[in-house]
Amino acid sequence: MRWKTGEYAGWGRVLRAGGKMARPEKIAALRATLREEKCPAIGNRRSYGDAALNGGGHVIDMTRLDRMIAFDEETGILQAEAGITIGEITRLMAPRGWIPAVLPGTGFATLGGCIGNDVHGKNHHGAGSFGQHVVEIELLGANGRTRRITPGNAPELFRATIGGLGQTGIILSASIRLIRSGSTVMDVRESRADNLDEFMSLLEGSTATYCVGWIDATARGESLGRGILEEAEIREHAVPITEKGAKSVPMDAPRFLLSAPVVRAFNQLYLRRVPPGGRRIDRSMQDFFFPLDRVHDWNRLYGKPGFHQFQCVLPPDSARETLHRMMEKIASSRLASPLAVLKRLGEGRGGMMSFPMEGFTLAVDFPNRRESAGLVQELIDMTLAAGGRIYPAKDSVATAEQFAPMYDERADFATIANAQDPDHRLETDLVRRLKLRSEA
Amino acid sequence: MKQSWLILGASSSMARAFARAVAERGADVFLAGRDMDDLQRIADDCRLRGAPCAEALKFDARRPKSFDAINDRLAEQDGMLNVAVFIGSMPEQAAIDANPALIDGTVTDSFTGPARFLQGFVPLMEERGGGTVIGIASVAGDRGRIGNYVYGAAKAGFATYLSGLRNRLTRAGGHVVTVKPGFVDTAMTWGLPGMFLVASPESVARDLLRATDKQRDVIYTPFFWRWIMLIIRLIPERIFKKLSI
Numbered sequence: 001m002r003w004k005t006g007e008y009a010g011w012g013r014v015l016r017a018g019g020k021m022a023r024p025e026k027i028a029a030l031r032a033t034l035r036e037e038k039c040p041a042i043g044n045r046r047s048y049g050d051a052a053l054n055g056g057g058h059v060i061d062m063t064r065l066d067r068m069i070a071f072d073e074e075t076g077i078l079q080a081e082a083g084i085t086i087g088e089i090t091r092l093m094a095p096r097g098w099i100p101a102v103l104p105g106t107g108f109a110t111l112g113g114c115i116g117n118d119v120h121g122k123n124h125h126g127a128g129s130f131g132q133h134v135v136e137i138e139l140l141g142a143n144g145r146t147r148r149i150t151p152g153n154a155p156e157l158f159r160a161t162i163g164g165l166g167q168t169g170i171i172l173s174a175s176i177r178l179i180r181s182g183s184t185v186m187d188v189r190e191s192r193a194d195n196l197d198e199f200m201s202l203l204e205g206s207t208a209t210y211c212v213g214w215i216d217a218t219a220r221g222e223s224l225g226r227g228i229l230e231e232a233e234i235r236e237h238a239v240p241i242t243e244k245g246a247k248s249v250p251m252d253a254p255r256f257l258l259s260a261p262v263v264r265a266f267n268q269l270y271l272r273r274v275p276p277g278g279r280r281i282d283r284s285m286q287d288f289f290f291p292l293d294r295v296h297d298w299n300r301l302y303g304k305p306g307f308h309q310f311q312c313v314l315p316p317d318s319a320r321e322t323l324h325r326m327m328e329k330i331a332s333s334r335l336a337s338p339l340a341v342l343k344r345l346g347e348g349r350g351g352m353m354s355f356p357m358e359g360f361t362l363a364v365d366f367p368n369r370r371e372s373a374g375l376v377q378e379l380i381d382m383t384l385a386a387g388g389r390i391y392p393a394k395d396s397v398a399t400a401e402q403f404a405p406m407y408d409e410r411a412d413f414a415t416i417a418n419a420q421d422p423d424h425r426l427e428t429d430l431v432r433r434l435k436l437r438s439e440a
Numbered sequence: 441m442k443q444s445w446l447i448l449g450a451s452s453s454m455a456r457a458f459a460r461a462v463a464e465r466g467a468d469v470f471l472a473g474r475d476m477d478d479l480q481r482i483a484d485d486c487r488l489r490g491a492p493c494a495e496a497l498k499f500d501a502r503r504p505k506s507f508d509a510i511n512d513r514l515a516e517q518d519g520m521l522n523v524a525v526f527i528g529s530m531p532e533q534a535a536i537d538a539n540p541a542l543i544d545g546t547v548t549d550s551f552t553g554p555a556r557f558l559q560g561f562v563p564l565m566e567e568r569g570g571g572t573v574i575g576i577a578s579v580a581g582d583r584g585r586i587g588n589y590v591y592g593a594a595k596a597g598f599a600t601y602l603s604g605l606r607n608r609l610t611r612a613g614g615h616v617v618t619v620k621p622g623f624v625d626t627a628m629t630w631g632l633p634g635m636f637l638v639a640s641p642e643s644v645a646r647d648l649l650r651a652t653d654k655q656r657d658v659i660y661t662p663f664f665w666r667w668i669m670l671i672i673r674l675i676p677e678r679i680f681k682k683l684s685i
Contacts, residue, residue, distance in 0.1 A: 004631035025453050025627045026478040064453060064627075067485035081481075092489060 013306030043110030049396030082112030118163030131162030131350020162351030196225025217336035248296035442519030449527035472499035501553025
């Protein structure tokens with residue numbers, strides 16, 4: 001197998017790694033590659049930080065192992081190779097009346113990545129996390145043996161693999177349970193929230209299947225935490241809608257594009273799209289679930305230095321107060337970009353290292369300026385103090401000390417991962433930074 | 441009319457992208473090559489994407505005995521027969537310099553093997569009065585260069601063969617598309633130095649479908665390689681012989 005030598009980055013492009021990458025196109029080639037070099041498997045590199053990086057080492061890009069293997073119309077269980085994207089599954093299966101039970105915010109995430117990060121979607125409060133809909137994983141161990149693990153035959157290993165950041169073995173394929181969908185059109189209701197309190201009440205009161213909020217992270221004073229709530233259901237029957245074509249960002253954008261006045265002006269206009277009394281619109285699944293995928297390589301809008309994303313989940317009782325302080329801090333930093341999301345999470349989680357917990361989750365992007373990493377650090381400390389968690393898939397600045405108290409089962413996870421991979425060949429930069437394989 | 445596509449060298453990523461594209465249009469697909477486990481995987485994938493029938497078939501360009509079973513299987517199909525040839529091999533020129541016997545295999549894989557297969561298969565298409573042959577040649581065949589002239593010569597031979605085949609098949613109502621891809625992001629080019637303007641296998645597959653629908657004769661994919669190769673062909677030989685491009 002030929003190894004490509006070069007530099008690669010996480011989606012946020014702040015953290016980079018130099019090393020060697022293989023990209024097998026057949027299972028036989030994957031096995032041959034692993035005989036040469038045992039190393040972590042990565043997907044489409046949609047994790048923002050260093051979850052898919054192995055600086056100075058080797059990685060295997062799984063994106064060409066992307067075939068659907070079997071689908072059972074009775075049970076809705078689809079088996080596919082780990083490199084297929086969740087958007088491709090949706091594109092192919094939705095017209096037949098089936099979609100994945102959980103869809104993350106980008107369709108470019110691979111099936112293996114969705115499992116390894118136990119991603120969640122806009123229906124988390126009802127449907128739980130991605131891993132809760134995985135019925136079987138074909139796992140290639142560091143010892144070269146393949147096992148088909150299920151929650152029944154290997155409960156602990158299964159729970160360590162869901163959200164396990166690739167540390168228990170290489171996911172070759174997985175079987176996931178799809179859900180029925182009547183059409184590929186979403187019936188979306190948009191409402192304005194004038195401030196954080198109103199926003200949270202709307203989120204708490206929502207009974208919609210899919211629910212997500214865009215929050216204006218630049219607004220201050222009485223408008224602090226204002227935004228737009230989107231609630232949606234899949235339409236029973238299709239209605240005609242116009243699909244927009246994909247565009248791509250041809251080059252790194254200049255710095256002024258995300259300067260504070262430009263972002264504030266953009267957010268104003270974005271908010272005004274929705275009339276004060278709200279509105280109802282039909283939107284394609286693609287536009288509703290993967291709004292940013294229409295703009296390929298949108299991470300280049302942050303210019304060469306890249307960007308950070310902060311995402312936390314906060315327990316419900318103290319969330320209101322903590323979010324208030326977080327939004328104050330973010331708005332006064334004048335660093336926020338227009339991309340900021342507030343939504344409710346349920347308690348569903350599929351693995352030991354899964355991010356979700358009952359409460360509210362906030363995600364905000366910051367261009368990588370001198371003060372950005374420090375601001376995210378402070379927000380992480382506030383999360384920790386409030387009994388919340390940060391999301392490894394998004395993080396690039398947390399320390400092991402900040403991270404450890406957020407995940408109760410971290411030591412158990414490390415024990416299982418170390419037993420599966422005793423030579424520590426599957427470790428990534430993130431695993432080393434957050435000391436996820438330390439059993440202490 | 442029912443369409444069947446035979447895909448030779450179906451394990452390559454370009455062939456896989458094309459097989460998926462025709463499967464989504466509802467054609468039957470026959471995936472021919474050597475790695476039967478892999479071909480079976482692609483067949484399953486094509487069926488799930490909409491092919492009413494998808495089968496893996498054993499094909500080895502260097503073993504003409506493997507050809508008959510494929511002809512027999514395709515002869516059982518109703519409707520129009522089509523074939524797309526994605527095979528070829530490109531050993532490094534240095535390896536060929538060290539072992540000139542590698543030339544035989546390169547020419548068999550990239551030219552004479554597929555030509556011999558097509559020669560036996562085309563009569564089936566003529567009987568049914570149509571169908572399309574897609575042959576993957578290469579920009580490397582447009583001019584012999586120091587870096588890969590054996591592969592280039594084999595692909596040039598294949599391109600000339602396709603031109604003659606087009607002349608023949610047109611009379612029977614069929615069509616031949618000669619495809620000259622530039623750099624495509626496949627296992628063949630992965631990690632090679634000097635790659636630029638690399639196209640995805642999916643974009644190449646889209647170009648192949650469009651060329652089939654519009655009955656184009658010779659296409660470059662991506663299209664701008666036509667202009668790049670025009671410039672390269674226009675360089676006088678007395679200058680070209682001193683260049684290493």
